[in-house]
Amino acid sequence: MAISIPIFTTQLEKSREATDAANIRSAYATVQASALMQDTQDELTKISTADITYTTSGTEGSLVYKASVTMKQKNDKWQSGAQDIGGVSIAADTTGTTTKAWVTYTQSTGKTTITFGATEP
Template identity: 35%
Template sequence: MEMLIVVAIIAILIAIAIPTFASSLNKARVATDEANIRSGYASVMAQVLTDDKIDVEGNGEDKNVVYKLNKDGSVTENTATNEYKMQGTPSDNVEIAGQTVTKWAKGNTVTYTYNYKTNKVTIAVGAGK
């Protein structure tokens, strides 16, 4: 009888611990995703700053360039060589680099759109392929 009580108590503790662990694991994955988005944003800004076509007064042509985030943290124009896929799912929208990034799902990919006219980078997390 005592053994059954001990087993029941252990089962209850496990039932409480597993959801808590899963939630903590998702939070860690979301934090990793946020760090990777910030890293990609920094990579885009580095490429943009070395681009000769940039007109800091905003007199450039109204043209967008799309960059995609790779697994290694680099960004490539138009197509990713080894596209980074989101690992977690946040509970709400996330603020990154002064922008609100819409809540994403696991497996989504990241794109950065730079506009030559406004000199702004827009971050978007969309459906994975």
């Protein structure tokens, strides 16, 4: 019993991290597709889920598409190692216990960023 509980806890945390990575990948893909389709806020509201909220702001030519992903992991840092999401590398020592991951596409620069923090960047 003393051996199995720490193993179970470690596996549970890896499962939370896998969920977080999958949600961030999903948000990344949706933000990219929404930018290509030039979705409106009403369209983004319809596809938001309990864990991922999509928004857009700005005007034509300078639109910003954003997804807020609620993180599930409990331990600090990524226990399962570095993550690569959409060509954006997330270091293993990136704090994962912040409450949100933010995926942002800025139309004027054509760049997508992934950041972590409790508040919107």
